[in-house]
Amino acid sequence: MTDHKDVFEPDQSIVDNAWVSDWKALEGKAKADPLAYWEERAQELEWSKPWDKVLDDSNKPFFKWFTGARTNIVTNAVDRHLTTARRNKLALIWVGENTDEVRTFSYFALNREVEQMANVLKAMGVRKGDVVTIYLPRIPEIFFAMLACAKIGAVHSVVFAGYSSEALNARIDGSESKVVITADGSWINGKIFPMKQIIDDAVKFSPTVENVIVVRNTGSEVSMDSTRDHWYHELCKLPIAKGKCETVQVDAEDPLFILYTSGSTGTPKAIVHTHGGYQVGTYTTLKQCFDIKEEDRWWCTADPGWITGHSYLVYGPLLNGATAFMHEGGPTYPYPDGWWQLIEHYGITSFYTAPTAIRTLMRFGDAWVRKHDLSSLRILGSVGEPINPEAWRWFHDVVGGGKCPITDTWWQTETGMFQITTVPSMPLKPGAAGRPVFGQEAAVVDEDGNELPAGKEGFLVLKNPWPAMMRTLYKDPDRYLKTYWEKYPGVYLTGDSARIDEDGYIWIIGRTDDVIKVSGHRIGTAEVESALISHPAVAEAAAIGLPHDVKGNSIHCAVILSQGYKPSKQLTADLRAHVAEVLSPIAKPDIFDFPEKLPKTRSGKIMRRVLKARALGQDEGDLSTLEE
Numbered sequence: 067m068t069d070h071k072d073v074f075e076p077d078q079s080i081v082d083n084a085w086v087s088d089w090k091a092l093e094g095k096a097k098a099d100p101l102a103y104w105e106e107r108a109q110e111l112e113w114s115k116p117w118d119k120v121l122d123d124s125n126k127p128f129f130k131w132f133t134g135a136r137t138n139i140v141t142n143a144v145d146r147h148l149t150t151a152r153r154n155k156l157a158l159i160w161v162g163e164n165t166d167e168v169r170t171f172s173y174f175a176l177n178r179e180v181e182q183m184a185n186v187l188k189a190m191g192v193r194k195g196d197v198v199t200i201y202l203p204r205i206p207e208i209f210f211a212m213l214a215c216a217k218i219g220a221v222h223s224v225v226f227a228g229y230s231s232e233a234l235n236a237r238i239d240g241s242e243s244k245v246v247i248t249a250d251g252s253w254i255n256g257k258i259f260p261m262k263q264i265i266d267d268a269v270k271f272s273p274t275v276e277n278v279i280v281v282r283n284t285g286s287e288v289s290m291d292s293t294r295d296h297w298y299h300e301l302c303k304l305p306i307a308k309g310k311c312e313t314v315q316v317d318a319e320d321p322l323f324i325l326y327t328s329g330s331t332g333t334p335k336a337i338v339h340t341h342g343g344y345q346v347g348t349y350t351t352l353k354q355c356f357d358i359k360e361e362d363r364w365w366c367t368a369d370p371g372w373i374t375g376h377s378y379l380v381y382g383p384l385l386n387g388a389t390a391f392m393h394e395g396g397p398t399y400p401y402p403d404g405w406w407q408l409i410e411h412y413g414i415t416s417f418y419t420a421p422t423a424i425r426t427l428m429r430f431g432d433a434w435v436r437k438h439d440l441s442s443l444r445i446l447g448s449v450g451e452p453i454n455p456e457a458w459r460w461f462h463d464v465v466g467g468g469k470c471p472i473t474d475t476w477w478q479t480e481t482g483m484f485q486i487t488t489v490p491s492m493p494l495k496p497g498a499a500g501r502p503v504f505g506q507e508a509a510v511v512d513e514d515g516n517e518l519p520a521g522k523e524g525f526l527v528l529k530n531p532w533p534a535m536m537r538t539l540y541k542d543p544d545r546y547l548k549t550y551w552e553k554y555p556g557v558y559l560t561g562d563s564a565r566i567d568e569d570g571y572i573w574i575i576g577r578t579d580d581v582i583k584v585s586g587h588r589i590g591t592a593e594v595e596s597a598l599i600s601h602p603a604v605a606e607a608a609a610i611g612l613p614h615d616v617k618g619n620s621i622h623c624a625v626i627l628s629q630g631y632k633p634s635k636q637l638t639a640d641l642r643a644h645v646a647e648v649l650s651p652i653a654k655p656d657i658f659d660f661p662e663k664l665p666k667t668r669s670g671k672i673m674r675r676v677l678k679a680r681a682l683g684q685d686e687g688d689l690s691t692l693e694e
C-alpha cells in the first residue's frame with residue numbers, strides 16, 4: 067500500500083492546463099494569502115452584488131464566505147452560458163440502463179427544463195428557504211429538480227434512490243419538506259426498484275408533505291393518491307408550468323442544499339451548504355484538478371444522491387460550462403464492458419469513478435476493456451475510499467492506456483469540494499491521495515493534537531477554512547461544533563486517519579470513527595444496529611467493518627438473539643433482508659455472528675474495537691475497561 071518510491075510523472079502533452087502547470091508557484095501563492103487566492107477564483111464567476119468581505123471568521127467555526135454578496139449558483143451554472151455560444155453546447159448527455167435510451171440537453175434546453183420544474187414548484191407554493199426532498203434515480207429530472215430548487219431559492223435535500231422507506235421518512239421529517247419529487251421506479255440491473263411505493267410508505271407518517279411530484283420513468287403501475295400525488299408530465303401541460311422563471315438572487319450565505327450523511331453515532335447528520343462559497347469551491351477544484359476544457363466530455367459515475375454527484379456531476383461541470391455525461395446503469399449490467407462501450411461511443415475524455423467499481427471491473431479481466439477504443443480518455447479520477455496501488459495501476463495502464471493521469475480526490479460530504487488531491491501537472495503516487503488543494507493546509511496529529519512527523523500515522527485535520535465548507539448541521543449547530551471542532555480547537559477534524567510522507571503527499575488509511583465505507587458508501591454502525599434491533603429476533607446488535615477485497619469494507623454483525631430464537635441460515639437471510647428493507651440494500655451485512663455476549667465497557671458501551679480484533683484474529687489490546 068505504501069510504496070513511496072513509486073512515482074508517476076504525468077504526460078504533460080495530454081494535460082497542458084497552463085494555469086496549473088507551475089503548481090509549486092500557485093501552491094506557494096495560495097499558502098501565502100489564501101483569501102486573496104479565493105477572491106481571485108470568485109471573480110471568475112458572476113455576482114449581482116460583490117462581497118464586503120471574502121471571509122468572516124468573527125464567530126468561528128461558523129465561518130461565512132463572501133459576505134454581503136448576492137448571487138445564485140444557477141446564474142453561474144446555467145444562465146451565464148445562455149448569452150454565449152455555449153447556449154447550444156450539450157450540457158448533459160444521458161444514457162439509460164437500456165443504452166438505446168438517450169436524452170441530450172443543450173444549455174438552452176436545460177434551462178427550459180429547469181424553468182418548467184421551477185414554475186411547477188412555485189405553483190405548489192414552494193418559496194425561498196423551503197426544503198424540497200428529491201428522491202429520484204439517475205435520470206435527467208434529478209438535474210432539473212436540483213437546479214429548479216436552487217433557481218427559486220428553495221433548498222434541496224436529495225435522498226439517494228437506494229434508501230428504503232424508514233431512512234427516507236427520517237430524512238423527509240428532519241427537513242420538514244412540503245413537496246417531494248420522485249419517480250414511479252428506477253431500473254437496477256434489469257429490475258424495477260419500486261420508488262413510488264417506498265415514497266408512499268415513507269410519507270404515510272410525514273405530516274408536512276402536501277404534494278408528491280412523480281416522474282414517469284419505468285412506466286410501471288403505481289398507486290396515485292389524488293389529493294397528494296401528481297404526474298410530472300401532466301403538470302407540465304398546465305399553464306402554471308409555462309413561461310420564463312427568474313433566477314432569484316440570494317445572499318451568498320443562503321442555504322443551497324442539505325444532504326444527509328452517516329455519522330458515528332445517532333441519527334444521520336444533515337450537512338448544510340450555501341450558494342456563494344460552494345459555487346466557488348466546486349467550480350475551481352473541478353477546473354484545476356481535472357483540467358476541464360471546452361471540448362471535454364466529463365463522466366462522473368457517482369449518483370446525484372451523494373455529495374460526489376452534487377458537486378461533480380451536477381454543479382461542478384455546469385459551472386465550468388462543460389458537457390456532463392450521466393448513465394443510469396451500473397458497471398456490470400448487462401455485461402462488464404458497458405461502461406467501456408459508453409466511453410468509446412460518446413468519446414468521454416474525463417472519467418471519474420470509485421475504487422470499488424475499478425476493482426469490480428478489474429476482476430473481469432483486461433479483455434473486456436481491450437475490446438474498446440478508449441483513446442478519447444485524457445484524464446481519470448478516483449473518489450470515495452483509498453485506491454490500492456494494484457487497482458491504480460490497472461486503471462492507469464489498462465483503462466487509461468498508460469497515458470492518463472489519475473486524480474485521486476479525498477474529500478467528504480462536509481467539505482463540499484476536494485481537499486486532498488493532485489492537479490494534472492503534479493507527480494502521482496499510486497495509493498496516495500495527494501496534497502491539500504491550493505489554499506488548504508492539512509496535518510496529521512496525535513491524540514493530544516500534536517502534529518506528527520512525516521511517516522507517522524494519526525488523525526487527519528484541516529487547518530484552513532475553505533469556501534465550500536459546510537456551514538452547520540441543519541437545526542443542530544451544537545452537534546456541528548462538537549463533531550468537527552471540539553476535539554482539536556481551531557482545526558477541522560475529518561474523522562480519518564492518515565500519514566503524510568516526506569514529499570507532503572497524504573496517504574489516507576481509513577475512518578477512525580464508527581463509520582463504515584462499503585463500496586465507497588458511508589454507513590453508520592448505529593444505523594445498521596438500529597435497523598437490526600427493529601427485528602423481533604434481535605435483542606442486541608453490533609456492526610463493524612472488516613476489510614474486503616472489492617468493496618473496501620464489508621459489514622460484519624454480532625447479534626444477541628431474543629429469547630426463543632436460534633441461529634440458522636434462514637434467520638441470517640431474514641436479517642440481511644430486513645436491513646435492506648428498513649435501511650437500504652447498500653447496507654446489507656455480509657457476515658453474522660451470534661455470540662453469547664457482546665464485549666462492553668463497564669458503562670455499557672459496545673467495544674467494537676474488540677469485536678474487530680476478534681474477527682481478524684488480532685491482539686485485543688487494552689481490555690481494562692471491559693465489563694467482565
Ligand code: PRX
Pocket residue numbers: 327373374448449450451452453474475476477478479480499560561562574576577583586587588
Ligand atoms: O474516509 C474518507 C473517504 O470517504 C469519507 C467521506 O465520505 P463521504 O462523505 O460519503 O464522501 C465521499 C466522497 C467525497 C472520507 O472521510 N474518502 C473519500 N475520498 C477518499 C476517501 N478515502 C481515501 N481516498 C479518497 N480519495
